[in-house]
Amino acid sequence: MTGAVSPRRADTRRNHERILAVAAESLARSAELSFNAIAKAAEVGVGTVYRHFPTPEALILAVYRRELQHLVEVVPRLLAEHPPEDAFRRWVSGYLAHYMITKRGLADAMTHATKSPGRMPADTYDALVGAVAALVDANVTAGTVRADLNPETVLRGLGGLFYLSPAEHWQEHAADLTDLLWRGMRSD
Template sequence: MEPRHRRADAAGNRARIIQAARAVIANADEIKLNAIAKEAGVGQGTLYRHFPTREDLLAEVYREDVEELVAAAPALLAEHQPVTALARWFDRVADYAQVKRGVFAAVEAAVWQDLAAHSLGPIGDALTTLLEAGKADGTIRSDVDARDVILLIGCLTRVEEDEWDAKARHLLRIVLDGLRRRP
């Protein structure tokens, strides 16, 4: 029973570290591992056992965010009409992109390439699911695909931090309006 308890504790520590890292990335100008450990309620040794380097931790935050974003597409389609599902998915993209900016700024180029390769496929697949549902019900233009939208939402990388709250979701609403099929 004791080993299971430790594994559950270890899993809990790992989850708290990732959650704390996500909060620090979103709210701090500088990403400090000691601040993440403190926020997670663990010692630095525990943090380093789970994530030997800062890049390992940031990469895991990014990977989890990608997984959540991808999983959201079919869940949103199950609850909403395609255009509404796409709009709500774009809201999540804005949150994801804000964290991604912090992660990419902190991660070395080689790690960045690995992360980009990990996310573009699954995100493109999730976006295709949303677009195809909208095309099927006649609310989304038939001449757009996931790559078109990914290129358009790439504009988020150019939004300055001090204008993020005012511009990110606004730009995504403009993209959404451009995707709508016109009579």
């Protein structure tokens, strides 16, 4: 049975993913985590939560990595399914802005979880720069943006998304910010 996964290991992976999904939903609402509430919502025992994530900080960092991974991994699919400009706009307005709006509790929790030096995942910034670089490179190849763009500068320009309010028409504001940034990036 080469390559087979034991039912117990598959169950462990499912539990792990359910715990992360429930914790992400919880952190979208508040920076506070309750292992008991997460266990109940994930339909696992609280001991299972602690086995996977021995501290709230470990759970918060795992949720953060998972959410960031989803944000970065969507870029190749967007580029495969859409023209480069549309892929950039969809990623910024539909994914990055949504991430920033819905993860405010996660951002607060990350601030508390990473109080000690060196706790912030070092690859976070690099992963986002890589995602932006892929989008910029595809647009440079398509001739829609200037070839001298620095992906880090583009990412900094997207920092305005942090100021969107979920209580307002954030989708429209994200589209407006994307248009403003795009005008500065265009090749013509």
